[in-house]
C-alpha cells in the first residue's frame with residue numbers, strides 16, 4: 001500500500017500551498033520529524049513546535065459574563081424626530097438628526113451566566129449590545145432583553161453574579177445560593193418576577209426586546225440635558241419558551257438561537273427592531289414614587305411614552321466567529337457627542353468594568369481590531385505601543401510628536417461642538433447611602449398583576465420548583481418578599497412550599513431596607 005501521508009501535494013493540484021506563519025512551505029503536515037520512523041522526535045522541529053504552541057494559545061479568557069453570544073451586522077436608520085418634534089430639540093447626536101440617515105451597526109446577542117459553549121435555552125437574561133459606527137466615532141448601547149436589573153449599585157455586581165454562577169465547590173448553579181443572595185436583596189424582586197416568568201426564556205434572539213436598562217442623558221445644541229431610556233422592539237414579535245419547550249430544544253441543540261439568527265439572515269429574512277426612547281427632564285422628579293436613576297424600575301409608559309426614533313435591520317452574519325464575535329468589545333462609556341451618562345450608580349461601575357476587562361480579555365490594543373475600530377470616524381491618538389500594536393493611530397504631520405501640546409506639529413485638541421457645561425449643578429456631602437426612594441415592591445406587584453393567568457401559574461411553578469431546593473430560612477424570607485409584592489404571589493408560592501403568612505409574620509424588614517409608607521402598610525397586613 002502506498003503511504004500518502006508524507007508525499008506532499010501531487011502535480012496538477014492547483015490549490016494554494018500550506019505554509020507556516022513565516023511563509024515557509026509545509027511539505028509534510030502528517031508526520032513530526034523523528035530519528036527513524038519510530039522516533040524519538042527532535043526538538044528543532046520548528047514547524048511542529050510552532051503549530052502546537054500556537055494551538056496552545058488559541059483561547060482567550062471568555063467574558064466573565066455574557067460568554068455565549070453571537071454577532072451580526074446591519075444598519076440603523078433614523079426617523080429624524082422624537083414623536084412629533086424634531087429630535088434636535090433633545091439631542092444633537094448626528095446619527096439621529098436626518099430622516100433616512102443610515103449608520104452601520106454590529107449587534108451581539110448573548111446569554112449571561114453560562115460559559116462560552118453553554119445552552120442558549122437557559123433561563124437567563126439575554127444581552128442585546130449594539131455598536132453604532134457613527135461619523136463621530138463609535139456609540140455602544142449595551143442592553144438586556146429585560147427592562148430592569150437585579151441591583152441598583154455597581155458595588156453589588158460581583159456578588160449577584162457570584163450567586164448566579166455555579167457553586168465554587170460543586171460547580172452547579174445552586175438555587176440555594178441564588179435565593180440566599182436574592183432574599184437579602186429586596187430590590188431584585190422586580191427582576192425576579194420578570195426572569196422567572198415565561199419572558200425568562202426567550203424563544204430565540206430575533207423574537208426578543210432590548211432595553212438600555214440604565215438611564216442615560218441626551219444633550220441638545222444649547223447644552224440642555226434630558227434623562228432617557230432606550231427600548232428595542234422586534235418587528236418579528238416577542239416569543240418565549242416554557243421550561244418544557246426549552247428542555248426539548250436544548251436536548252438537540254445548545255446553540256439554537258445563534259443558528260436561528262444566522263439561518264434567517266442566510267434566507268434573506270432580515271430581522272428588524274424599532275428603537276424607542278422615553279424621555280424626562282433632567283431632575284430628581286420628587287413627584288414619582290421611584291428614582292429615575294434606579295435601574296430596578298421602569299418608567300410608566302402612560303406618563304413617559306416610548307417614542308420611536310429609528311429602526312435597525314440585521315442583514316449580514318460574521319465570517320469569523322473569533323475575530324468578530326469573541327473579540328468584539330462593547331462598553332457603556334462609548335458615547336458620542338449629544339449622548340451622555342446619568343448619575344445612575346450602575347453606570348459608573350459598568351463604564352469602568354467593560355474597558356478594564358477588555359484590556360485583560362482581548363488585550364490593551366483591543367480598539368485596533370477591525371470589529372472594534374471607529375471605522376467611520378478618523379482615529380488619531382498619541383497612544384502608542386503595547387502588546388500586539390499593529391499600527392500607529394493616525395499621527396499628525398510630524399511623526400516625532402506623540403505628545404500634546406507642541407509648537408512643532410502633532411495633534412491639537414478638538415473644539416467643543418457647542419459648550420462644555422451642561423445639565424444641572426450637583427452638590428452634596430461625600431457619603432455611602434442608598435437612594436431614598438427604594439420602593440422595591442410596587443412595580444414588581446404591578447408586573448405580576450399585569451400578567452395573564454398562565455404566566456402567573458408559570459412564575460409560581462418556577463419559584464416553587466427552585467425554592468424547594470433552598471433551605472427553610474431562605475424560603476421563608478422569599479415568601480415574605482413575595483407577600484410584600486402581591487398577596488396572591490406570596491400565598492401561592494408559600495402554599496407550594498408549605499409556608500403560610502403566619503410563618504413569616506415575625507420576620508423584620510431587612511436592615512438594608514427603607515420602606516415607603518405604602519410598603520409599611522403592606523407589612524402591617526402581613527401579620
Ligand code: HEM
Pocket residue numbers: 062063064065066069108109110126127128129142143144149153154155157211212213214328329330346347349350353354357358361
Ligand atoms: C458584558 C460588567 C450590568 C449588559 C459585561 C462584561 C462585564 C460586565 C465585565 C464582560 C465584557 C467583556 O468581556 O467584553 C457589568 C457590570 C455591571 C453590569 C459591572 C453592573 C454594575 C449590566 C447591565 C446590563 C448589562 C445592567 C444590561 C443593561 C451587558 C451585555 C454584555 C455585558 C449585553 C455583553 C456584551 C457583549 O456582547 O460583548 N458586563 N455589567 N450589564 N453586559 Fe454587563
